[in-house]
Amino acid sequence: MTSSSHLDWPFLEPRHKALATDLDRWAGRALSEDLQDHSVRAVDEACRRLVRQLGEGGWLKYAIGGTAYGASADTIDTRAVCLVRETLARHSGLADFAFAMQGLGSGAISIFGSPEQKGRYLPCVAKGTAIAAFAISEPDAGSDVAAVTCAARQDGESYVINGEKTWISNGGIADFYVVFARTGDAAGAKGISAFIVDANAHGLEIAERIEVMAPHPLARLVFKDCRVPATQRLGESGQGFKIAMSTLDVFRSSVAAAALGFARCALHEALSRSTSRKMFGQQLADFQLTQAKLAKMATDIDAAALLTYRAAWLKDMGLPVTVEAAMAKMTATEIAQQAIDSAVQIFGALGVVSGKTVERLYREIRPLRIYEGATEVQQLIIARGIIKTHQESERERG
């Protein structure tokens, strides 16, 4: 940590500082570190427990929008979401995951839901009594998300969904899924719509549970003639791609914030170890090679934090954020991976022992560079954005 806390930066308001401080205190008391049993059953149980705890603690009200439905604000407070994720990630990767998915899984409802849809789902999400999931990826539609083939055919007052979704976080424990499916003949991004599908809907099957290096509930879903009332469609028909991208625009900066939480935890561990480990007659931190590592970690973390809270602030100000959120997500996840790797190196053999904090962080950070748009996808978003801005300003100048 540098001498001034990032909580004092001008992007944040006093209420944000109070939130981060209170949550840090709560997390220190309420979150027991590290899940040793990585079985699907144990991970599911831990996740359900965390969602309940976060709901009871009042923290999930920051994951949704709409005070009438139990939210902290009428629109999702992106800076609050980022601070909650950063703080939780410093204490527990699974608690951060549980919070993040309540937000991402219900984000489309907060932003595009009808009053009935909001009233039915959001209060339960905020209380932690319903678990949310976001289902867009398919085996052949990941980075190329507009290639989804899962289809929803209108049949009278309902839609009939057929197809597959994979890599779905909370798959298997969610109470509802926001599902993106093709409703029209229009190719690519144009013919997609979004639906809220209850987990007990007939024809929705959890086809496979997927175990990953940083355990959390993950599944492949199959829809076989799964009928949902037309009232479960979010927004207009054909608006699904826009709904997905608008939701990701809110939550993409929060992936950066989670990465920051992991990186700060790694820096803390590296400082503790290097100032206590004796070798060659002095401490590891006395060597300039170690100091270079620590200096790079601290500087990279601050640089990534500036990008992250700039993006969150822009979003809260109602300003365009696509490029800035991509810069934050790319930078924070990449530097966190490097910082954690440096921490493992500083720990030596102890760093690769199962259950050690830095070993856990090493596994936890990896997927963040892939989901919600891999680093390469963020690079393309940034490049397209700056090229477009350049061309527009050239045209204006004549």
Ligand SMILES: Cc1cc2nc3c(=O)[nH]c(=O)nc-3n(C[C@H](O)[C@H](O)[C@H](O)COP(=O)(O)OP(=O)(O)OC[C@H]3O[C@@H](n4cnc5c(N)ncnc54)[C@H](O)[C@@H]3O)c2cc1C
């Ligand atoms: C832990 C985890 C949780 C997830 N949770 C969810 C969820 O809840 N809901 C959901 O819908 N999805 C979820 N996903 C899926 C995630 O969004 C996709 O994995 C991601 O979009 C990448 O898609 P893919 O895995 O099919 O990789 P691919 O699309 O096959 O891409 C593979 C690699 O190609 C590279 N690449 C991509 N585009 C380009 C390009 N234009 N140029 C050069 N290289 C490129 C990148 O390095 C990328 O990692 C999750 C994934 C993980 C790992």
